[in-house]
Amino acid sequence: MSRLTVPKTYKLYIGGTFPRSESGRTYEVVAADGAFLANAAQASRKDARDAVVAARAAVGGWVGATAYNRGQVIYRIAELLEGRRAQFVDEIQSSEGVTAAEAGAQVDLAIDVWVWYAGWADKYAQVAGNANPVSGPYFNLSVPEPTGVVAAVAPQGVTGGSLLGLVSVLAPIVVSGNTVVVVADERAPLSAISLSEVLATSDVPGGVINMLTGSPAEIMPWLASHADVNALDLTGAGSIDGAKGETWVDLQLAAAETLKRVVAPVAGIPRPALERITAFVETKTVWHTKSML
Amino acid sequence: MAFLEYAAAPESASILNLKAQYGLFIDGEFVDGHGDVFDTISPATEEVIASIAQATAGDVDVAVAAARRAYDRVWSRMSGSDRGKYLFRIARLVQERSRELAVAESLDNGKPIRETRDVDVPLVAAWFFYYAGWADKLEHAGLGPNPRALGVAAQVIPWNFPLLMLAWKIAPALAAGNTVVIKPAETTSLTAMLFAEILQQADLPAGVVNIVTGPGPTGQALVTHADVNKVAFTGSTNVGRMIARQVAGTQKRLTLELGGKAANIVFDDAPMDQAIEGIVNGIFFNQGHVCCAGSRLLVQENVHDEVIDRLKQRLSTLRMGDPLDKNTDIGAINSAAQLERIRTLSDTGENEGAERWTADCRIPDKGFWFAPTIFTKVSAAHAIAREEIFGPVLSVLTFRTPAEAITKANNTPYGLSAGIWTEKGSRMLALVDQLRAGVVWANTFNRFDPASPFGGYKESGYGREGGRHGLAAYLEASGWDAPASLSAASSAPTDGARAARKPAKTRKAVAK
Numbered sequence: 001m002s003r004l005t006v007p008k009t010y011k012l013y014i015g016g017t018f019p020r021s022e023s024g025r026t027y028e029v030v031a032a033d034g035a036f037l038a039n040a041a042q043a044s045r046k047d048a049r050d051a052v053v054a055a056r057a058a059v060g061g062w063v064g065a066t067a068y069n070r071g072q073v074i075y076r077i078a079e080l081l082e083g084r085r086a087q088f089v090d091e092i093q094s095s096e097g098v099t100a101a102e103a104g105a106q107v108d109l110a111i112d113v114w115v116w117y118a119g120w121a122d123k124y125a126q127v128a129g130n131a132n133p134v135s136g137p138y139f140n141l142s143v144p145e146p147t148g149v150v151a152a153v154a155p156q157g158v159t160g161g162s163l164l165g166l167v168s169v170l171a172p173i174v175v176s177g178n179t180v181v182v183v184a185d186e187r188a189p190l191s192a193i194s195l196s197e198v199l200a201t202s203d204v205p206g207g208v209i210n211m212l213t214g215s216p217a218e219i220m221p222w223l224a225s226h227a228d229v230n231a232l233d234l235t236g237a238g239s240i241d242g243a244k245g246e247t248w249v250d251l252q253l254a255a256a257e258t259l260k261r262v263v264a265p266v267a268g269i270p271r272p273a274l275e276r277i278t279a280f281v282e283t284k285t286v287w288h289t290k291s292m293l
Numbered sequence: 294m295a296f297l298e299y300a301a302a303p304e305s306a307s308i309l310n311l312k313a314q315y316g317l318f319i320d321g322e323f324v325d326g327h328g329d330v331f332d333t334i335s336p337a338t339e340e341v342i343a344s345i346a347q348a349t350a351g352d353v354d355v356a357v358a359a360a361r362r363a364y365d366r367v368w369s370r371m372s373g374s375d376r377g378k379y380l381f382r383i384a385r386l387v388q389e390r391s392r393e394l395a396v397a398e399s400l401d402n403g404k405p406i407r408e409t410r411d412v413d414v415p416l417v418a419a420w421f422f423y424y425a426g427w428a429d430k431l432e433h434a435g436l437g438p439n440p441r442a443l444g445v446a447a448q449v450i451p452w453n454f455p456l457l458m459l460a461w462k463i464a465p466a467l468a469a470g471n472t473v474v475i476k477p478a479e480t481t482s483l484t485a486m487l488f489a490e491i492l493q494q495a496d497l498p499a500g501v502v503n504i505v506t507g508p509g510p511t512g513q514a515l516v517t518h519a520d521v522n523k524v525a526f527t528g529s530t531n532v533g534r535m536i537a538r539q540v541a542g543t544q545k546r547l548t549l550e551l552g553g554k555a556a557n558i559v560f561d562d563a564p565m566d567q568a569i570e571g572i573v574n575g576i577f578f579n580q581g582h583v584c585c586a587g588s589r590l591l592v593q594e595n596v597h598d599e600v601i602d603r604l605k606q607r608l609s610t611l612r613m614g615d616p617l618d619k620n621t622d623i624g625a626i627n628s629a630a631q632l633e634r635i636r637t638l639s640d641t642g643e644n645e646g647a648e649r650w651t652a653d654c655r656i657p658d659k660g661f662w663f664a665p666t667i668f669t670k671v672s673a674a675h676a677i678a679r680e681e682i683f684g685p686v687l688s689v690l691t692f693r694t695p696a697e698a699i700t701k702a703n704n705t706p707y708g709l710s711a712g713i714w715t716e717k718g719s720r721m722l723a724l725v726d727q728l729r730a731g732v733v734w735a736n737t738f739n740r741f742d743p744a745s746p747f748g749g750y751k752e753s754g755y756g757r758e759g760g761r762h763g764l765a766a767y768l769e770a771s772g773w774d775a776p777a778s779l780s781a782a783s784s785a786p787t788d789g790a791r792a793a794r795k796p797a798k799t800r801k802a803v804a805k
Contacts, residue, residue, distance in 0.1 A: 132760055134740070138740065259551070275770060282750050283748065284730070286733045287732070287733070287734045287740050
């Protein structure tokens with residue numbers, strides 16, 4: 001007699017906790033062949049705002065952590081992901097309709113992306129910052145700093161990319177000390193929700209990464225115009241088509257009101273690159289007088 | 294003002310050999326514009342200096358086409374070392390004609406000759422020298438091997454540092470291999486025209502730098518032009534917002550240097566003599582027409598009265614008047630419109646209950662003048678503590694603890710600059726970490742250097758000018774730096790509108 005399984009209730013991840021959408025809405029996640037997989041929470045505007053509050057509250061602690069510590073925490077994500085590899089392979093296989101080998105390769109890459117970015121945590125400032133030889137008796141240093149709260153859209157509907165796409169967006173944002181509110185792949189969100197469980201049990205402080213499932217077209221306009229969001233990562237927003245026909249360009253237009261930094265959409269999955277880290281940092285230049293000896 | 298009367302020491306304007314009328318500078322030639330002609334006046338006397346052409350959208354088209362041609366045929370093909378040599382030539386010519394440029398700038402802008410002679414023009418030369426040396430070293434700009442120029446840069450600059458802002462924009466753009474169409478501010482086009490003569494003397498290839506003059510609509514035609522690859526703007530946050538909207542959805546790269554409301558924080562252990570000078574320099578330099586001006590003075594409560602007393606005493610020694618007089622500290626406000634804005638905001642400050650003190654300066658009969666003014670008893674809610682006044686008006690607030698200073702300093706949508714005055718190095722460094730500003734001056738203020746990046750956080754804009762970072766704003770990387778094993782499953786990114794993919798299937802479509 002076969003055992004009756006215990007399906008998981010898939011929820012949002014906000015401020016280190018797993019709430020349902022305050023709206024009470026869910027939407028069906030289906031397999032490539034149309035079979036029912038799960039009901040995912042359909043995040044609302046209020047959920048997005050709550051996530052921004054959580055992300056803002058987490059900025060101080062995350063920026064304040066040493067770079068070495070942030071690298072360790074991000075590497076820890078890779079460790080835990082590796083340990084739960086089988087679960088992710090299952091979820092990706094069922095929701096993307098790919099083979100176990102293909103799903104496995106995606107999980108491996110996702111793990112390696114975390115590892116690659118983890119190593120940048122205590123190095124990017126050396127590469128992106130420098131001492132400036134100004135003409136005068138001054139000490140002058142430019143260092144990069146995270147910009148604050150970033151709202152992001154993970155790649156949408158990229159076969160072979162529901163987890164890898166999300167990780168490729170998240171890792172470079174948080175490695176410098178930013179916090180993030182990310183909207184997962186709308187069609188294949190299961191691995192994203194499970195990644196939340198990995199984050200919750202890793203050492204990533206609550207609120208540093210906030211995961212929303214649902215419609216980017218519905219949620220992103222609120223985040224793009226939110227005055228307490230510092231940057232917009234539109235990596236997966238190229239396919240956004242809102243109810244009133246809005247596109248990612250409308251999100252960029254909304255972001256202009258508060259002069260948010262904007263990363264334009266990317267076709268497919270973004271490759272790991274230092275530029276993805278520096279896209280979400282500010283350069284702070286400090287001058288100090290030198291005394292005359 | 295009876296403190297010390299100096300005999301007038303005016304710099305002679307006879308060194309200038311100005312034309313009565315200036316046209317546009319396109320494709321290496323001075324040409325007539327197709328728009329109306331307007332007068333540029335001396336803010337100190339309201340006398341007409343010269344008339345300036347107003348470029349139409351058609352003129353902008355011609356200028357952009359010239360820049361594109363020069364980019365394709367000449368500048369992008371030239372070796373970095375040759376580009377550098379042209380920039381070195383320009384730097385030397387600026388030095389040679391520095392007195393003439395300083396006089397013209399003072400006349401046209403209203404700023405004191407002491408500042409144009411000792412700050413603006415030397416920095417202009419330094420900017421070209423600095424970036425000249427970068428032109429053949431682009432692989433060290435931080436973007437990996439073989440970084441590429443962007444193409445044609447559209448640049449719009451403000452009236453507060455007309456020639457300096459031109460140098461900030463043109464030098465890195467040319468070093469990186471871009472060509473330029475630049476629009477100076479309507480009220481301060483004169484030195485850009487003298488600079489065009491310098492370009493001719495340097496024998497810079499035609500079309501590499503083009504100058505179009507005119508008001509806002511000329512700038513709009515330029516930044517919205519379909520054939521420009523890069524937009525760089527320095528000016529107000531509101532116009533910056535508009536440009537960010539206009540650039541949305543295009544592949545144009547954008548640098549914005551916008552407004553500020555900088556906190557200048559004075560602790561009780563500050564080196565007080567230097568701090569007073571720093572406060573004065575922070576807000577009264579260039580009549581306060583400085584986006585990074587220290588317009589909000591945050592003073593630790595226990596030294597507030599001492600600071601204010603000494604500040605008033607110091608301000609009483611400032612000399613306001615003829616910008617061409619070498620004794621002048623405070624020159625004229627650049628335009629009647631700006632003077633009106635300063636007056637309105639100052640009146641608002643008074644109406645909201647702040648206490649106003651104005652230095653006892655003799656106001657000349659003609660021209661646009663505003664004496665150095667301090668507001669005390671200012672609260673964070675007052676308009677004069679929130680809005681950029683862009684004039685010689687200082688708002689003074691107090692704090693008790695470093696934490697309060699940080700909270701108040703960061704309590705603004707702007708984030709361009711900040712100042713800290715304390716003898717305690719460890720406290721200064723801890724404060725620097727907490728301040729949300731692109732430039733922090735500690736025990737100094739308003740320092741600029743071509744080697745030092747400058748730019749803002751938050752609504753003070755994005756991108757940096759100066760230093761290696763300023764160069765990178767005119768380049769794009771040509772390679773990827775992740776190991777091949779990680780890149781295997783990822784596709785190359787594209788940017789801009791072409792990146793939009795076909796819509797992903799919605800849940801409903803999949804569920805069918």
